[in-house]
Amino acid sequence: MNWVAWKMLTGDRTKYLGIVFGVAFGSVLIAHQTSIFVSLMRRTVSQIMDVADADVWVMNENVQSVDELRPMPDTEVSVVRGVPGVAWAVGMYKGMVTARQPNGLHRQLILMGLDDNTLVGAPREMLSGSLADLRQPDAVIIDKAGYSYLFPGQPFRLGCTLEMNDRRAVIVGMCQASPPFQTFPVLFTRYTVARQYAPPGRNFLSFVLVKMKPGTDPAQLCQQIGQRTGRLALTTRQFAWMTVMYYIKSTGIPINFGITIALGFIVGTAIAGQTFYLFTIENLKQFGNLKAMGVTNRRIIQMILLQAIVVGGLGYGIGIGLSAVFFELTKDVTHLAGFQIPWQVALLTAVAVSVIVMLASILSIRRVLVLEPAVVFR
Amino acid sequence: MKLVRPLTEPSIAVSCRGITRDFGDGETRIRVLHGIDLDIPLGEISLLVGPSGCGKTTLISIVCGLLEPTDGDITLFGESHETLRGTRLVQFRGKNIGFVFQQYNLLPALTAAENAALPLIIAGMPRRRAVAKARDILETVGLGNRVDSKPSQLSGGQQQRVAIARALVHEPRLLVCDEPTAALDAQSGQTVMELLRRVAVHPDRAVLVVTHDNRVFEYGDRIVSMTDGRIEKIETRTQRMAAMSAPTAEPLTVNRVFGSANHVA
Ligand SMILES: Nc1ncnc2c1ncn2[C@@H]1O[C@H](COP(=O)(O)OP(=O)(O)OP(=O)(O)O)[C@@H](O)[C@H]1O
Numbered sequence: 001m002n003w004v005a006w007k008m009l010t011g012d013r014t015k016y017l018g019i020v021f022g023v024a025f026g027s028v029l030i031a032h033q034t035s036i037f038v039s040l041m042r043r044t045v046s047q048i049m050d051v052a053d054a055d056v057w058v059m060n061e062n063v064q065s066v067d068e069l070r071p072m073p074d075t076e077v078s079v080v081r082g083v084p085g086v087a088w089a090v091g092m093y094k095g096m097v098t099a100r101q102p103n104g105l106h107r108q109l110i111l112m113g114l115d116d117n118t119l120v121g122a123p124r125e126m127l128s129g130s131l132a133d134l135r136q137p138d139a140v141i142i143d144k145a146g147y148s149y150l151f152p153g154q155p156f157r158l159g160c161t162l163e164m165n166d167r168r169a170v171i172v173g174m175c176q177a178s179p180p181f182q183t184f185p186v187l188f189t190r191y192t193v194a195r196q197y198a199p200p201g202r203n204f205l206s207f208v209l210v211k212m213k214p215g216t217d218p219a220q221l222c223q224q225i226g227q228r229t230g231r232l233a234l235t236t237r238q239f240a241w242m243t244v245m246y247y248i249k250s251t252g253i254p255i256n257f258g259i260t261i262a263l264g265f266i267v268g269t270a271i272a273g274q275t276f277y278l279f280t281i282e283n284l285k286q287f288g289n290l291k292a293m294g295v296t297n298r299r300i301i302q303m304i305l306l307q308a309i310v311v312g313g314l315g316y317g318i319g320i321g322l323s324a325v326f327f328e329l330t331k332d333v334t335h336l337a338g339f340q341i342p343w344q345v346a347l348l349t350a351v352a353v354s355v356i357v358m359l360a361s362i363l364s365i366r367r368v369l370v371l372e373p374a375v376v377f378r
Numbered sequence: 379m380k381l382v383r384p385l386t387e388p389s390i391a392v393s394c395r396g397i398t399r400d401f402g403d404g405e406t407r408i409r410v411l412h413g414i415d416l417d418i419p420l421g422e423i424s425l426l427v428g429p430s431g432c433g434k435t436t437l438i439s440i441v442c443g444l445l446e447p448t449d450g451d452i453t454l455f456g457e458s459h460e461t462l463r464g465t466r467l468v469q470f471r472g473k474n475i476g477f478v479f480q481q482y483n484l485l486p487a488l489t490a491a492e493n494a495a496l497p498l499i500i501a502g503m504p505r506r507r508a509v510a511k512a513r514d515i516l517e518t519v520g521l522g523n524r525v526d527s528k529p530s531q532l533s534g535g536q537q538q539r540v541a542i543a544r545a546l547v548h549e550p551r552l553l554v555c556d557e558p559t560a561a562l563d564a565q566s567g568q569t570v571m572e573l574l575r576r577v578a579v580h581p582d583r584a585v586l587v588v589t590h591d592n593r594v595f596e597y598g599d600r601i602v603s604m605t606d607g608r609i610e611k612i613e614t615r616t617q618r619m620a621a622m623s624a625p626t627a628e629p630l631t632v633n634r635v636f637g638s639a640n641h642v643a
Pocket residue numbers: 401402410428429430431432433434435436437590
């Protein structure tokens with residue numbers, strides 16, 4: 001009878017494709033919207049995750065996210081270095097600066113000041129020039145997306161200049177950096193150089209980046225640093241989550257996206273569930289016919305479930321595939337770069353599609369089971 | 379499969395006693411069948427005739443176990459409906475009853491042969507063997523050259539012949555046809571009825587055909603007339619011939635055909 005179920009499902013090609021694409025479209029809506037949300041949230045922490053060498057981040061105790069920092073005195077670096085369990089500790093600056101382009105335009109930029117000796121936190125992938133060039137005076141490295149934003153349509157040229165805080169900066173290299181949530185260009189330079197570009201202020205240090213000695217317990221280390229400095233010390237993971245939660249709590253993104261995802265879910269569910277449910281209802285008479293001819297209810301349930309699994313499986317596969325293709329095609333678009341379907345979202349979508357299709361089948365099965373087999377004569 | 383004649387009631391396939399059926403509840407409750415007593419014999423075609431809405435379809439649905447009677451007893455080949463419940467009833471039906479419907483009810487996704495093979499597949503026969511057997515029977519109904527056609531590629535008459543093949547492929551002991559000719563033109567209707575006479579009638583099988591197409595009355599061995607949920611009269615072919623040749627003869631009543639034994643309620 002499984003064969004009959006399969007034939008019933010695929011007999012009418014157009015209808016069959018319609019149902020599968022209904023489910024596929026539902027999956028796309030769910031997977032795509034959720035992936036964008038998750039990827040966007042990941043962007044908020046991309047600058048944290050990019051600093052792969054640091055185990056612990058020490059920052060001003062009033063900091064809420066990586067994008068809203070308060071400076072500390074430079075002396076904190078040496079205090080942290082004195083805490084047992086710390087292998088090394090270096091300072092880092094991160095801040096917003098206004099840069100003047102040669103054509104007179106002013107632009108907001110994210111400026112990263114890296115420890116002069118170690119350059120901890122430097123971009124991992126250079127597209128042009130080399131990290132060592134940062135040793136030159138007034139040298140900065142810009143991220144690729146930022147360069148095309150500042151100099152649209154121009155091929156990359158070493159030696160372009162910018163002006164920040166009335167000081168000249170020379171672009172000596174281009175790098176690939178994970179796009180930050182605020183899609184500003186990112187400039188990397190040495191800590192001491194950054195100090196000259198940044199707006200003047202009493203304190204300048206944004207973070208102390210800490211590498212633990214092997215075998216140290218991160219939670220314990222954070223606690224000790226906190227006690228010693230009175231500052232906030234977080235593991236990379238904790239800091240990332242704090243930032244994500246900050247964005248979720250204090251911006252409209254979760255609400256807006258929540259609505260979009262909810263809509264994606266509802267519309268996706270409606271389409272996927274509806275098409276399958278309608279399919280069974282359209283075939284109600286055929287099922288009644290089979291019941292009259294001696295097919296037991298158990299067999300009918302098996303048939304419908306088989307159809308549901310085929311439709312759900314194919315629809316889900318195609319849906320996830322289409323979403324993946326979308327992100328693949330848009331990977332060079334600045335605002336979507338690095339967006340992808342996390343496996344958790346793929347799993348969530350699978351669960352959602354299964355639930356939807358199961359619900360639709362349960363409704364369908366109910367209809368078929370209560371069906372008076374006498375309808376065959378009507 | 380060999381048909382085995384039950385030991386008791388040798389010639390009666392189905393017997394109904396005091397069948398009533400109500401539809402609806404409370405105020406809107408209506409009685410559609412008012413105590414039907416009827417025996418359907420083996421080896422014959424019985425026609426069930428009567429005006430639209432008199433309860434023919436309701437009665438045969440009950441006979442086949444597709445619908446519960448409100449009251450009364452049915453015995454199918456010596457088995458009381460009382461003892462046939464749930465899955466057993468469904469399987470009993472699949473094994474013993476063949477159906478032919480007004481609207482053919484073929485599965486559009488299956489070929490003629492696959493459709494005709496369905497009852498065998500349902501009974502668990504491997505698909506290849508079932509389809510091979512269905513091809514043979516399609517040959518018998520004159521569709522040997524259309525075995526691989528989909529229903530949509532067949533005319534109404536051809537579809538009904540496929541339906542007849544399907545209804546007979548598993549050699550059921552009861553064949554039930556509801557208005558098998560109603561959707562067909564006169565010529566195809568005749569063909570279908572001739573086919574039923576030729577292939578369906580068997581000493582161990584009862585054939586029950588609901589119709590209000592008086593052009594096909596001649597194909598019945600006996601004609602059961604219903605009005606308003608009651609059996610009005612039952613005529614055998616011989617009685618009908620006699621009645622037609624003697625127009626003044628008084629119509630036969632139920633009692634006169636079957637005697638009072640039929641009224642054990
Ligand atoms: N499920 C139902 N609910 C309510 N009333 C019903 C139902 N099925 C049948 N009836 C009623 O029972 C009566 C008999 O119906 P039935 O279909 O048995 O008649 P019929 O003799 O087969 O008519 P036709 O020749 O038009 O097919 C009709 O009045 C019909 O409206």
